[in-house]
Amino acid sequence: MLRLGPTDAPLVLIAPALFEEANRTRAFTVAIMRGLAARGVASALPDLPGTNDSLMRTEDARLEDWRAAFAACAAERRAVGFAVRGGALVDGDADLAGRCHLSPVTGAALVRDMVRARQAGARDSGERFDAAALHSPGPAVELAGNHLSRELMTALEEAQPSRADRVLRLDSEPQPADRRFAGRALWRAAEPAVDAALADAVAADLADWTRTCAA
């Protein structure tokens, strides 16, 4: 768990992006946390079970455990929720003062992207990868650098973002949003990158909105 900002300030609890997108957006997410701290808003970025510093093996991760763990974090202290991408699939069971999503994505789209990366890799190496095999019982599957259980994949394919009070997106995204920002889709970037202007703009919006929710 990473915490930034004053202890007695309003708190933003962050549901991080998932899988490879988590790696690509980690520095960007922390840049948003710094932007919040500079505006007197505290934030916390937990590690979901089976990710980052968690002692659980990634292949033992389950979607319902992620939701329960995030809800347990939210129960500790009143907070506003901020979900990045697939984080919006995880924050639904939490009791939050408000729910803000940045470019939320369906679980099916995340699975599709990982399967596609695996297939592209398989084409390069001449190996065959049959995506349909994900739906039959069996051991964990290596997808885009993560060993993931088939149960998690199946649960993700059904998973939809929770209902948000505020949705932020990039100009380049066609889906509806309460506010749009110019910037790069860092979760797709081949190399992890930070868009400082985008992080600051999101932090400013989120800080204002957090104060509205906390008031």
Next chain:
Amino acid sequence: MIFEGTDQVRHAVRAVLADVLGLSAERADAFTDATPLFGALPELDSMAVAGVLTEIEDRLGIVIEDDEVDGDMLETFGALVEFATRKAIG
């Protein structure tokens, strides 16, 4: 969004490549239809291919089937634009 012409699709594909691969605007703007992509751009590995295709799907509102993805469509910038145009406009 309705895509009315190849120029719009070309603009979108160029922006996707710049965003996903982290190319400078100058480099992306210099792409012509003959510019080779897969195998020629070091940034475009198999993970990046997945990102490029998914981002093109999102921005153009199209669905690319796995069996449509082959080496030919990624060979040059022009081939990728031609493929995306066919999917977006028909």
